[in-house]
Amino acid sequence: MRVRCDTTTAWPRLHRHFEQRGRGFDLRQAFTADRARFDAFSQEAPEIFADLSKNLIDREAEALLFELARECGVEAHRDAMFAGERINSTEGRAVKHWLLRAGGEAGEGDAVLVRQALESMLAYAGQVRADAAITDVVNIGIGGSDLGPQMAVAALETFRDPGKRFHFVSNVDGHELAGVLRGLKAGNTLFLVASKTFTTLETMTNARSARRWFEEQGGRDVARHFAALTTNVEAARDFGITSTFGFWDWVGGRYSLWSTIGLPIAIAIGAAQFQDLLRGANAMDAHFRSQPLESNLPVRLGLLDVWYRNFHGFTSRCIAPYHSALKRLPAYLQQLEMESNGKRVDAQGQPLPFATSPVLWGEPGTNGQHAYFQMLHQGTDTVPVEFIAVRQPAHALPVHHELLLANALAQAQALMQGKPDPGGHRHFPGNRPSTFFLLESLTPASLGALLALHEHRVFVSGSVWGIDSFDQWGVELGKVLAQDIAQRFTSLSLNGLDDSTAGLLRRIHPPI
Structure with a gap:
């Protein structure tokens, strides 16, 4: 059982210190x-x-915060993560995004799979980089399948292949995809469809629209111009995709740029530079794992x-x-x-x-x-x-x-x-x-080091608060309700809706 911050002896002492010294600091x-x-x-x-x-x-306040971290078992919680224990308790999953940048020189089980997936992904990235006919790469994803790769490709612009342009489409709003497609040619474009399950509503809506545009523009070889970052190989094959790169349920979306979700980054900067990205993050992992709390930067930031x-x-x-x-x-x-x-x-x-x-x-x-x-x-x-x-x-x-x-x-x-x-x-x-x-x-x-620093900082504050920092149930309810409402544009039914939602639907779709 984890110890929550407000049940520790350090917590009231911190409150007293704040009232005596912190409030007027x-x-x-x-x-x-x-x-x-x-x-x-x-x-x-x-x-x-x-x-x-x-x-x-x-x-004095920082010293008390270090005491708080020790009472909350932050070090033990950290070690449990790096040991591969299922610290994502609500989903019963391990949290092992750190393994994606651990090097993979040795090990067994997941470490071998990680190395094999990385080698396969980097080999494909090299093929794309060498293909002068591909001038534009479009990543279609949302959340962690978009934010991480998009941020990193922009951040590393000086290392990018000058012969290729990179585009990112995440929003189901068709204006975004249409704006990207307007400047492309089917024969020169590679689409990367990033969805672990290959069912994400926004991603698959955009992917199907991109394929339809590709075919309408005369594109014939979907297998050459589309690749999938997914574990649902069968669904990708039904879509027409044969190049697929998977990852694991112990990789949360917001921690996934280190995995095959990082394919657009690898295409942009090449295998050697992608390995450097992983090495920088791994160096911060080692710092977080080995340094005492008082000289551990992620810990100091999380406690702050x-x-x-x-x-x-x-x-x-x-x-x-x-x-x-x-x-x-x-x-x-x-x-x-x-x-x-x-x-x-x-x-x-x-x-x-x-x-x-x-x-x-x-x-x-x-x-x-x-x-x-x-x-x-x-x-x-x-x-x-x-x-x-x-x-x-x-x-x-x-x-x-x-x-x-x-x-x-x-x-x-x-x-x-x-x-x-x-x-x-x-x-x-x-x-x-x-x-x-x-x-x-x-x-x-x-x-890589900067991003890993922030990952571990978030871990520390979440550990002190006693919460599960690795689930995200809050995004689910709206997604379920959106599917229900989307069907009502066809069924024209208002049954079971609250008055406000029903009124807005009438306004948006007058026949309802």
Whole structure:
């Protein structure tokens, strides 16, 4: 039985510390009183330097949080995951996405299957890369089958094959698919259909429409121009697809870019760079598994999230990547954290008396500065901000990168320091927290480490809260009801509907 945070002895002690020291904590005074604060609250981890010193936390609070983690059994829970135990209790599944980047040099069972699947996927990616006739690759998926690959292909744009364009279609809204197809030629396009079961409503609707467009444009060889990332080989074969790449039920969707779902990434950057992506993540896995809590970056971040959510009462966190290639990272992290930890009951199904996942949101800097930073600096809510910067640019344009980094540093500084104004309108209260992640350069290895860092951070906060971070039942009800409503466009029946839904259906479909 896992130990939930509010049943520990550290929990009330944290509350007392917050009331005595945390509620009125002032960052500016903290730096004045502790000249070693930056060193104490910053650290190196694989591929990443993290500065946590501009957060509303002191050494005593962090020490109590480490005690909380130990009482909650975070280390044992972590070790159970890496041992392949079924820690996804509501679905009775192991959680082994880490195995996908473990190297596969040795081992048996799943490790052998992982290596074989990776070799097969990378070989196919190499064939596509060598095929000059294929100029466009369209990934059709949704959720983890879209967000991860789309984010990574954009992030690693400087490593991409210049002879190919990559497109991602996820929304069942036909405007998205139609917009992509408008610029394509059937003979030059490869479609990747990513659906574990090959039944996902949005994905299969888009896939069937793509095949119909392909045939109407004169395409004849579906087997050459379509591949499937699925375990339902028979359904894919019925669709006309012979190239299929499977994965396992211990790979959750939001953790699946490391699997064959990463095929568009492998086509974009090649086998060697894809292996580097895995190696970067594996290095962070090793850090998480081996480092003591006090020097374990995912642990420190996950506990900071608990401190902010349950003691300071902060309801959201802003992600501000100061690199345009990371434009899809906020959306990726939204799913990772909010689908994992957006839970109202613990792993035993008991209602929780405390808050869980915050709302994640954000845009790349410096665009965000001209959109919502007004609220971050002078709004009534305190929102912790996470800056992600890259020291070395991947372009040779003078001045740009220095200005970009100067803005990132200045925004973090301004949030902390503030500026008084007796008139009020120009008053910046300051004391607004932020974390600063610095990568040497944006490479497959550093991206892999960054993503694994956030995976493990989410694991830690979920472990403390005593929830199952690896199921996602909350997405199911709406999907079931959507199928029922879709049938009513044909049946014209309103039986059993609430008055609001029935009224809207009449408005949308007047014959009903």
